[in-house]
Amino acid sequence: MIDQQPFGSADGKPVSLYSLTNRAGLCARITDYGGIVTELHVPDRAGKLGDVVLGFADLASYLAGHPFFGAIVGRVANRTSNARFELDGRTIELSANRPPNHMHGGFKGFDKKVWAAEPMDSEQGPALRLHYVAADGEEGYPGRLDVTAIYTLRDDNALHLDIVATTDRPTIVNIVNHTYWNLGDGPTVLDHEVQLFASRYTPAGADLVPTGAIAEVAGTPFDFRAAKPIGRDLAAAGGNPAGFDANFIIDGDPKALRPVARLVHPGSGRVLEILADQPGVQFYTGNSLHGSSGKGRDHVQYGGCCFETQCFPDAINKPAWRDSVILRPDQSYRHTQIARFGTV
Numbered sequence: 001m002i003d004q005q006p007f008g009s010a011d012g013k014p015v016s017l018y019s020l021t022n023r024a025g026l027c028a029r030i031t032d033y034g035g036i037v038t039e040l041h042v043p044d045r046a047g048k049l050g051d052v053v054l055g056f057a058d059l060a061s062y063l064a065g066h067p068f069f070g071a072i073v074g075r076v077a078n079r080t081s082n083a084r085f086e087l088d089g090r091t092i093e094l095s096a097n098r099p100p101n102h103m104h105g106g107f108k109g110f111d112k113k114v115w116a117a118e119p120m121d122s123e124q125g126p127a128l129r130l131h132y133v134a135a136d137g138e139e140g141y142p143g144r145l146d147v148t149a150i151y152t153l154r155d156d157n158a159l160h161l162d163i164v165a166t167t168d169r170p171t172i173v174n175i176v177n178h179t180y181w182n183l184g185d186g187p188t189v190l191d192h193e194v195q196l197f198a199s200r201y202t203p204a205g206a207d208l209v210p211t212g213a214i215a216e217v218a219g220t221p222f223d224f225r226a227a228k229p230i231g232r233d234l235a236a237a238g239g240n241p242a243g244f245d246a247n248f249i250i251d252g253d254p255k256a257l258r259p260v261a262r263l264v265h266p267g268s269g270r271v272l273e274i275l276a277d278q279p280g281v282q283f284y285t286g287n288s289l290h291g292s293s294g295k296g297r298d299h300v301q302y303g304g305c306c307f308e309t310q311c312f313p314d315a316i317n318k319p320a321w322r323d324s325v326i327l328r329p330d331q332s333y334r335h336t337q338i339a340r341f342g343t344v
Contacts, residue, residue, distance in 0.1 A: 001126040002119040007031050008059035013114040015059055020126040020153040025049065026341070028153045032117035033059060034110065035072035035130050035149055037179050039295070040159065045269030045343040052270065054180035054304040057295040067180075067289065071111035072149055072163075073104045074175035075134055075141050076325065078247075078282060078313035081209045085316040087142070087326070088170055094140035101209060106139030110147070110175065120150075124160075127152040136169065143169035143327075158340040165333040172325045173333045174311045180286060180304030181272060183265035188302040189285065190231030195262040196224035196283060198248035202312055208245055212318045222246060227264065230285055230305060243287030243302065247280045247313055254279035254324075257336055261307045264344060275338040276309035279324060283307060309337050 007017040015033045027049075029039040038056065041049040055069040056062055062069070080103075083096035095106040105111065115130040127150055134145040145167050152160040163175050182189050201222050202210040217223040221233035222244070230244075237244050252258045260281050263272040274281070284306040292299045315321035327333050 001121065002128070004119065007033070010059065010063060010114050015114060016117060018117065018119060018128050020128060020151070022125045022153045022157070023155045024157055026153060026157055028151065028159055030128055030151055031059070032115045032130060033062060034112060035115055035151075036062065036111070037070035037151075037159075037177070042157070042270060042341045043343065050185070050268070050270075051296060052181055052183050052272070054182060054294055054297075054299055066292070068104060068111055068178035070179045071177075072130070072175060073178045073308075074110040074147070074173070075105050075139070075145055076102075076172055076174045077104050077176040077178075077308065077310055078174065079103055079207070079209045081314050081317050083140075085172065087172070087316070092140060092142060101207060102140075109139065110134070111178070115149075122152055124156075125152055125154040141171055143167040143171035145171060145173065147175065156340075157342065158338050161337045163333070163335040165327065166329075166331075167327050168329055170326065170328050172316050173327045174315070174325050175333070175335055176282075176308045176310045177337055178306060178308055179339075180306055181263060182297070182304045183263060183270040183272060184268050186267070187297065187300050189305045190229065190234065190302055191266065192230050192305070193227045193264045193266065194224050194230055194283070194305070195227040196248050196281070197251050197259045197261065198281070199225065199251055200249040202247045202249065202280070204246065204313075206240075209314050210247060210312060210318070212320070214249065217248070222248070224283075227262065230302070234285065234302075239287060241287045241301065243285040245282070245284045245287060247282050247310070249280055250276070250278070257338075260309055263305070269343040271342045271344055273340040273342070274307045274309065275340065277334070277336050278309040278311060280312050281307050281309050282313070309335070
C-alpha cells in the first residue's frame with residue numbers, strides 16, 4: 001500500500017518519494033520535498049490508468065525551478081501587494097520575490113522545504129503525514145508556524161489533503177496545494193470542461209492582485225456555473241498571456257466543506273471533483289507554461305489547470321477580508337481539500 005524510495009537530496013537532507021496505492025489500484029506518488037504530488041494514476045472509462053498531474057520524474061528537475069507543480073505552497077499563497085501588511089499596529093515586510101509583491105510564500109517557501117515524513121495506514125486508505133516548522137521571521141513572516149499536512153489516498157478513489165497549523169505569535173496563513181491537472185492524453189486542457197460552483201469572483205489588476213471589489217460572473221467570460229470547455233472563453237478572459245488566473249468565491253458557507261469545481265475530459269471520460277472548506281479558489285489555466293519537458297508530456301501553454309482552494313489573495317490588505325487570514329496563538333488554521341475521481 002505504501003512504498004518509499006530514495007529521490008535524491010536537498011539542503012543536505014535526504015529526500016524520499018512515497019507511492020500510495022489504494023484498494024482500487026489508484027496510485028499517488030508524493031515527495032517530502034515541498035509535499036509535491038509528482039504522479040497520480042487514475043482510470044479512464046475503459047479502466048486504463050493514466051497520470052493526471054504535471055511534474056517531473058526526478059528531483060533535479062524540481063530543484064532547477066518550476067511553477068509550483070503539485071506543491072504545498074505557503075506560508076501565504078498567492079500575492080501580497082507591495083510585500084507588506086499591517087498587523088496589530090506593526091508593519092510587516094515580506095520578501096518581494098515577485099517585485100513589488102510577495103508571491104506564494106517567498107523565495108524559499110514551503111514548496112522548497114524538506115518536510116519530515118511519516119507513512120501511515122488508515123481505515124480509509126494509505127496516508128502520508130508531512131510536518132514542517134517555519135521559523136519566526138522566515139521570509140519576513142512573524143511567529144513560529146507549526147504545520148502538519150496529511151495526504152490520504154482513500155479507497156473511494158479520492159485524494160484528501162488535510163492541513164493544520166498553529167503559531168506562537170499573531171501571523172497570517174493561507175496554505176494551498178498547487179497541482180496542475182490534465183485528465184487526458186492531449187498536450188493541453190482546452191478541451192476539458194469545467195464547472196465552478198461560484199457566482200462571484202474578485203476582479204484583479206494587471207498584476208493579478210485583487211482590487212478588493214466583488215463582481216458577479218453572470219454575463220462575463222468568468223461564468224462557469226454551467227460546465228463549458230476551458231478554451232471557449234479563454235481569449236475573452238484577457239491577461240498577458242491570455243487565460244484564466246482569477247480567484248472565484250465559492251458559493252455557500254465559506255468555512256464548510258462543499259463542492260468547488262468539476263473537471264471532465266470527454267475523450268477519456270475521466271472526472272475530477274474538487275471539494276474544500278475555504279472561501280475561494282484560484283482557477284489557473286497554465287497561461288505561462290513554456291514547454292519544459294516533463295514525465296510523458298511537455299509542459300506547454302495551457303497544458304494543465306489548477307484549482308487552488310484558498311483565502312482571497314491579498315486578503316490581509318483588504319479590510320473586508322483580512323480577518324480570514326490572521327492566525328493567533330489560541331487558534332488553529334485548518335484546510336481540507338478533496339480531489340475525487342470518477343468517470344462518465
